[in-house]
Amino acid sequence: MTYIAKPKISHPGLPKNKLGLTLRDYEGTVSTLCAGCGHDSVTAALIQAVFELDVEPHMLAKMSGIGCSSKTPAYFVNQSHGFNSVHGRMPSVTTGANAANRDLMYIGVSGDGDSLSIGVGQFVHAIRRNLNMCYVIENNGVYGLTKGQFSASADIGSLPKKGMPNQQEPIDPVSTALSLGATYIARSFSGDKEQLVPLLKGAILHRGFSLVDVISPCVTFNDHEGSTKSYSHTRQHYNHVVNVDYIHPSEEIKASYAAGEAMPIHLHGGDSIILRKVDGGYDPTSRATAFKYLRERFNAGEITTGLLYVNELRDEMHELMGNTETPLCQVPFEALNPGKEELARLQARYR
Amino acid sequence: MATVNDVVIKIATVNGTGSASANGLLRKSIFRMGVPVVGKNYFPSNIQGLPTWYEIRVTGDGYQARSNRVDVMVAMNAQTYAKDLADVAPGGWLIYDSTWPRSSLLNRDDITIIGIPFSRMCNEQFDGARARILMKNIAYVGSVAALLDIDLDIITALLEETFAEKQKLVASNMKAIRLGYDYVMENFPCPLPMRVEKMDASKGHIVIDGNTAAGLGCMYAGATVGAWYPITPSTSLMDAFRDFCLLYRHDPETDKRTYCIIQAEDELAAIGMVLGANWMGARSFTSTSGPGISLMSEFIGFAYYAEIPAVIFNVQRTGPSTGMPTRTQQCDIVSCAYASHGDTMHVLLFPADPAECFTMAVNAFDLAERLQTPVMVLSDLDIGMNDWMVPELEWDEDYVPDRGKVLRAEDLEKMENFYRYLDVDGDGIPYRTLPGVHPKGAYFTRGSGHTKLGAYTENSDDYQEVVDRLLVKWETTRIMVPEAEIRYSTFNKAAILTLGSGDGACKEALDRLEAQNVGLNYCRVRAFPFTDAVRDFISKHDVIYVVEQNRDAQLRTLLINDIDADQNKLVSLLHYNGMPINAGFVVEAVLAEIAKGRAA
Numbered sequence: 025m026t027y028i029a030k031p032k033i034s035h036p037g038l039p040k041n042k043l044g045l046t047l048r049d050y051e052g053t054v055s056t057l058c059a060g061c062g063h064d065s066v067t068a069a070l071i072q073a074v075f076e077l078d079v080e081p082h083m084l085a086k087m088s089g090i091g092c093s094s095k096t097p098a099y100f101v102n103q104s105h106g107f108n109s110v111h112g113r114m115p116s117v118t119t120g121a122n123a124a125n126r127d128l129m130y131i132g133v134s135g136d137g138d139s140l141s142i143g144v145g146q147f148v149h150a151i152r153r154n155l156n157m158c159y160v161i162e163n164n165g166v167y168g169l170t171k172g173q174f175s176a177s178a179d180i181g182s183l184p185k186k187g188m189p190n191q192q193e194p195i196d197p198v199s200t201a202l203s204l205g206a207t208y209i210a211r212s213f214s215g216d217k218e219q220l221v222p223l224l225k226g227a228i229l230h231r232g233f234s235l236v237d238v239i240s241p242c243v244t245f246n247d248h249e250g251s252t253k254s255y256s257h258t259r260q261h262y263n264h265v266v267n268v269d270y271i272h273p274s275e276e277i278k279a280s281y282a283a284g285e286a287m288p289i290h291l292h293g294g295d296s297i298i299l300r301k302v303d304g305g306y307d308p309t310s311r312a313t314a315f316k317y318l319r320e321r322f323n324a325g326e327i328t329t330g331l332l333y334v335n336e337l338r339d340e341m342h343e344l345m346g347n348t349e350t351p352l353c354q355v356p357f358e359a360l361n362p363g364k365e366e367l368a369r370l371q372a373r374y375r
Numbered sequence: 376m377a378t379v380n381d382v383v384i385k386i387a388t389v390n391g392t393g394s395a396s397a398n399g400l401l402r403k404s405i406f407r408m409g410v411p412v413v414g415k416n417y418f419p420s421n422i423q424g425l426p427t428w429y430e431i432r433v434t435g436d437g438y439q440a441r442s443n444r445v446d447v448m449v450a451m452n453a454q455t456y457a458k459d460l461a462d463v464a465p466g467g468w469l470i471y472d473s474t475w476p477r478s479s480l481l482n483r484d485d486i487t488i489i490g491i492p493f494s495r496m497c498n499e500q501f502d503g504a505r506a507r508i509l510m511k512n513i514a515y516v517g518s519v520a521a522l523l524d525i526d527l528d529i530i531t532a533l534l535e536e537t538f539a540e541k542q543k544l545v546a547s548n549m550k551a552i553r554l555g556y557d558y559v560m561e562n563f564p565c566p567l568p569m570r571v572e573k574m575d576a577s578k579g580h581i582v583i584d585g586n587t588a589a590g591l592g593c594m595y596a597g598a599t600v601g602a603w604y605p606i607t608p609s610t611s612l613m614d615a616f617r618d619f620c621l622l623y624r625h626d627p628e629t630d631k632r633t634y635c636i637i638q639a640e641d642e643l644a645a646i647g648m649v650l651g652a653n654w655m656g657a658r659s660f661t662s663t664s665g666p667g668i669s670l671m672s673e674f675i676g677f678a679y680y681a682e683i684p685a686v687i688f689n690v691q692r693t694g695p696s697t698g699m700p701t702r703t704q705q706c707d708i709v710s711c712a713y714a715s716h717g718d719t720m721h722v723l724l725f726p727a728d729p730a731e732c733f734t735m736a737v738n739a740f741d742l743a744e745r746l747q748t749p750v751m752v753l754s755d756l757d758i759g760m761n762d763w764m765v766p767e768l769e770w771d772e773d774y775v776p777d778r779g780k781v782l783r784a785e786d787l788e789k790m791e792n793f794y795r796y797l798d799v800d801g802d803g804i805p806y807r808t809l810p811g812v813h814p815k816g817a818y819f820t821r822g823s824g825h826t827k828l829g830a831y832t833e834n835s836d837d838y839q840e841v842v843d844r845l846l847v848k849w850e851t852t853r854i855m856v857p858e859a860e861i862r863y864s865t866f867n868k869a870a871i872l873t874l875g876s877g878d879g880a881c882k883e884a885l886d887r888l889e890a891q892n893v894g895l896n897y898c899r900v901r902a903f904p905f906t907d908a909v910r911d912f913i914s915k916h917d918v919i920y921v922v923e924q925n926r927d928a929q930l931r932t933l934l935i936n937d938i939d940a941d942q943n944k945l946v947s948l949l950h951y952n953g954m955p956i957n958a959g960f961v962v963e964a965v966l967a968e969i970a971k972g973r974a975a
Contacts, residue, residue: 082814098819098831105810106819107654109647110673116644120651120659121810123600123635128655128811146647149640348631352599353656353809355633357776360597362623364770367595370622371767374581375407 042078050075052099062214062240062255063092063162067099069217070131070160073224074101076270084129085121089114089143092169093135093162093240112143115150118157119341125351126342129228130157137167140176140195147197151204151233156340158227159235161197162214164242165253172245183250196322201235202315202333207340208234209314209333210268213258214241216329222297223331225270231292232340239327263321266308266330267300289334299331308333378569380410380435383442384519386449387459388512391423394451397512398429400533401519402762406582407529409574411437414582414762415955420607420700426455433523433571436886439728439763439879443957446569447522449515451493457481468567470518472511489563491518496554501547510551517555524566526573527556581767585758586662588729588768589688590615592736593660594623597776598686600659601636602648604667607700608756609690612662642667646674646685653684654820656781656809658740660686665694665707668714668751675749676715677822679845682796682805684743684779686736687751690759693953702953703756705875708929711751712903718842722750722852723903727860727878728758730765731901737774738857744779746852747807755924757876757955780806787813794818795829796841803847849904856902859909863896869973870896870912871965872945873922874930877956881922884961893965895920903933910938918973919944920965926951946973 038046050071055064074084081103088094090111097106109117114132122130139147139161150159165178174182177197178190201209208230210223220238227234239258241247247254252261271288272295289297299308307313314333321328348355362370384401388394402414413432419425432442448469450459456477463469465485471477473490482488493511501510520530530552531545538544559565589612593601603613613636620634639645645661652659663671668689678685693699694706711723722742724735735752743750780800787793787808795818796805805827808816818829826837827844860878862885873881878899885895898912898919913919913934923930928947934940948964950956 080814082817083811085810103814103817105808105817106821107651108819108821108823109650110677110822113643113647113674116639116647117651117654119637119644120600120602120648120653121655122651123602123637123648124652124655124657124659125811145640146644149644153637342635345635346630346632347635348626348629348633350633351811352633352635353652355599357597360599360624360633361595364772366623367591367768367770371581374583375403 041075043080045075047071047075049103050081050101052097052102055096055099057092057095058244060243061092062164062238062242063096064099065214065217066160066162066220066238066240067096069220069224071100072217072221073228076221077225077228079129079228083127084131087114087118087121087130087132089134089138091135091138091167093133094138096133096162112138112141113146114138115143115146115155115159119150119153119155122155122157122341124353126156126347127351131228132157132159134159134161136161136163136165136175136177136197140197144176144195148200148204151201151206151235153341154205154207154232154338154344156231156342157233158224158230159233160224161235161237162240163197163237163253164240164246165251166242166246168242168245179252182252183248185245185248189250197235197237198332199315199318202311202318205338206235206333207232207335207338208331210235210331211237211239211327211329213239213262213329215255215259219264219267219329222268222270226268226291226297226331229291229293229295230334230336232338258327261325261327263326263328264330265301265303265306265317265328266332267302268331269298269300271296271298289336291336297331299334302330309335379572380433380574382433382446382523382569382571383444384431384433384447384449385445385459385462386429386515387452387455388427389452389454390418390421390425390427392512393509394427394429394512397516398431400513400530401516402431402582403533404520404525404529405431405433405571406577406764407533408526408571409577410435410571411576411580411764412582413439413441413764415441415757416760417954418701426452435574435576437576437764438883438958440883441955441957443959447519449519451511451515468522470515489522489559491515491555491558493555496558497551500550500554506547510547513548513551514555517552518559520552521556521559521565522563522567524570524572527552577764579767580764582762582764583729584611584760584762585726585729585732585754586612586690586760587615589662589732589736589752589754589759591619591768592733594619595770596658596737596740598658598660598740599634600648600652600657601634601661602639602645602652602659603661603663604639604642604645606664606667608692608760609662609664609667609688611760612688612690642670643674646671646687649685649687650674650678650683653743654810658686658744658776660688660740662688662690664690664692665710666697668707668711672714675721676717676719678749679715679719679721680717681820681822682747682807683820684747685749686739686743687749689751689753691753691755699953701756703876703924703955704951704953705753705755705877705924706929706951707753708923708925709932711753712933720849720904722746722748722856724750724752724857725875725901726752726754726758727875727899728765729763730768732758733768735857741777742855745777745855746804746848747779748848753875755876761955780804782806782808782816784813787815790815794827796825796827796844798827798844798847802851803844803849804851853904853906856904856906858906859901859912860899861897861908861912863912864894867894867896868916869918869920870898870916871920871922871961872898872900872913874900877922877924880956880958880961883958884965887958887962888965893969895965900930903937905934905938910940913938913940913944916944918946920948920968921945922948922950922956922961924950924956
């Protein structure tokens, strides 16, 4: 993992956001991933997204597990706290952190090994709780740091660099999340920043669990002929169904869209996103049709991308529990401790 | 010769038949007569239909441990009748349900057998299968009350308190009490020569189990996030915390909660949640047992190295593996002290009874935040799930939680730079910041190698500097943990050293040995790492009998490892069959060692 600080040179003319910060202010340390790694593009998209959303750096918490993807929180927003936990356990740490402080924005970055193998239990249970976080899976179908073993997202027939093709059914995070009731589900491609940035912005602002599954090719171990997670395979088989435009609350929703093919979704907190359907028959508000569509396109060998499902109505974890609006870590001790007299009184039951 | 206030009553029933409330009524009524009591559950890992026992030791002397003797057996379970009959001490009594005949082969002429037709009487007087079963239990309380001379007015008062809202139940329960009481009064000479008499020794005391007391301690310590996975025998700890939260942690106007209890998907997630919440600045804890500690170990090592507070209650049960989930042991001492791979050491607290579960719960949060490390409270099934008489719990209104070295926004504002792992004060404890407070406080929490500045490293010197500083913190820990309980006299060259739930049996054994002119000093360690007082205590004796409830002498191992105790002095007395230790075991084991030529 990197420890080289980026030199702080910025042009005076760099655009600033509403907080007066430039894109450079949202950067982290220098990435030590392989040149051309898809993950670096995802990092760049995340930086772009939080810059454009005017996120206060200290109100963001960056969470991760173990693996190439999990190194990346060091590469963005230096002025945010980061938690690089143990393998497959990022969701539980984020759950606890969020339980203690619901005011922060949580971005978790994970990989297909971290989320679909060792951490699949925590991944599915974070969804069940509708934990309010943006969960990014940088999905490349292989274990990079241990030199190229297949992960659970590898497709049947996909060829490794050496050895036999994969014969096991892949675990698809998108359909898994759909079946578990995740409330914002998107898939994108690290090579398509135009599409990825607004999807991330919507995911960050969504209240509840948002999953962004990003096909992010591993240039060293899984970018060859016969791999289904390579740059060229993804570009050729990528079926884009729903575009997203993010609309700031201060902006009027006036983006032009053809009726029936686009719809505004109002997010909690006043923001909106506009869904712009590329395939007019796709309905991202219906789990059943989304699931059917995804399976059909998958069977046809296509990778469906875009905002695939959204539900702004379901309550997130704190709302489901009926917790106080004040972050629990800020409730004063006096309000938590019933006091001396009450202790004496309540012990009557033990006599 | 009459024996007063020194009797052991054991009740054999079938689990799932509602006998727990009847047994509680009996135990409470004796306690209300001012007489100290000990209540122990011996129950199966099962929901319904298997044998279960409740043992009430009436002890005018106020001893805390179980006795290894049964004076009055209430044998309500035909399945275990033969064993229950055999367990009665010579000269004792056995009560059975004479509705059905017992085989004459199952007889003893050295005890008195009392047949009472509980089923017949209850079938005649009550309707419905459920009511008949429940009332049969209440009826034996009435019979024991008559035999031991327990005050019926106190039983009536207790029933009125229990069923304050349901007067009909008071009447029906009293009817069942009278059935058992009157039958015995009419047919047998009452009371027995072994009986209960009012005294004034339970005043200022309560009877409570350790899990309830620990849950109450967490409430008083200001814990807000509890994350856990159900496991016997720790489940009732989080249940108790939830019950207290329902009473005290709901906004009266909005009904919103100031607590968050999460039933995790497993123990790996439970401890992850605890770390996340503590990292964020909330007081957060989990409750578990040995198998849960095994699963949590990776994260416990993470918390040690990344220096995150965490409070973990381990209510120990019999291992290894699944072991006997409803039996007690102190078998996780070593696995907790060194949980996780790599060089790790953890702070352990050893409560001896429910009162210490309460106080140590509060200690644990203070130490965890002060030291920025996991603190494990090692209770056990005996403490956690049994009924102990302890002094009433008290709260110091001047208590202020020790949140440790946490920099506030105004502190950070004044600083040029913040670095996470610098030993600014020389005590090995660095300063930390909480997320959401100030951009200058940001740092990257990691379990990978890091420098004192908090940066990733693969540099040998930088790595070693941090792990060596953790040793400085360990020595600071040693002077902060609760001091051992020590009874010392220069006359004695030998001593007993124990921990946790061994306390009651050892103190009772000291009295009995004293009566046989065997004088021993006493040390009960209350925490790991061991304090200097423990080191001195060991050095002042020729022989230390180390009494603990595991097979492998784990406390002894820790003494040798942590403070270099002379292993030749440390003689292990080990009790590990799953039943709570009793004084008789300690007395016999010490006398056997003396007979072998050990110093007394």
